[in-house]
Amino acid sequence: MARRKSPSLSVAELEALLARQKGRVTSLGKKRANLQAQLNSVDKQLQSLQGPAAPPPSAPKKPGRRGKRPKNVQSLAAVVTEILEKSPKGLSLDDLAAQVIASGYKTKARSFSNVVYQCVYNSKAIQRDKKNGTYRLKPTKK
Numbered sequence: 275m276a277r278r279k280s281p282s283l284s285v286a287e288l289e290a291l292l293a294r295q296k297g298r299v300t301s302l303g304k305k306r307a308n309l310q311a312q313l314n315s316v317d318k319q320l321q322s323l324q325g326p327a328a329p330p331p332s333a334p335k336k337p338g339r340r341g342k343r344p345k346n347v348q349s350l351a352a353v354v355t356e357i358l359e360k361s362p363k364g365l366s367l368d369d370l371a372a373q374v375i376a377s378g379y380k381t382k383a384r385s386f387s388n389v390v391y392q393c394v395y396n397s398k399a400i401q402r403d404k405k406n407g408t409y410r411l412k413p414t415k416k
Contacts, residue, residue: 341382343382344380344381344382345380346379346380348379350374350379350389350390350393351393351397353374353377353379354370354374354390354393354394354397354400355397355399355400355411356377357370357373357374357377358370358400358409358410358411359411361410362410363406363408363410364403364406364408364409364410365408365409365410366407366408366409367387367390367391367394367409368387370390370394370409371386371387371390374386374390394409398412399411399412400412
């Protein structure tokens with residue numbers, strides 16, 4: 275690293291320069307404290323005239339996300355199959371969705387019956403009885 279040449283100043287001159295700088299730092303610090311006190315006073319006056327400030331807006335939430343997804347012990351398909359095994363006559367979609375929730379299945383879906391319908395529709399082991407409008411398990415082949 276190359277050294278810069280400094281003007282030849284005596285030690286006394288350097289001390290005087292340092293003392294001036296320290297004095298200037300001190301006076302600027304006092305001026306800053308005074309201005310900060312004035313600013314705080316103006317802020318208080320503004321707050322008393324405007325009323326309490328509204329909290330700052332938080333980051334916008336992403337649409338469709340409602341927190342952490344609930345964890346269930348069994349899948350929805352397993353729970354639906356288990357419930358339909360207990361009712362050989364079958365269940366309507368609304369009754370099936372209500373029993374799934376009553377069994378302890380956790381969900382945050384807005385339209386849970388829609389989710390149950392998708393599960394039933396895509397299951398090969400469940401059939402819809404068009405006459406009664408119910409869903410039941412297909413008979414097993416022996």
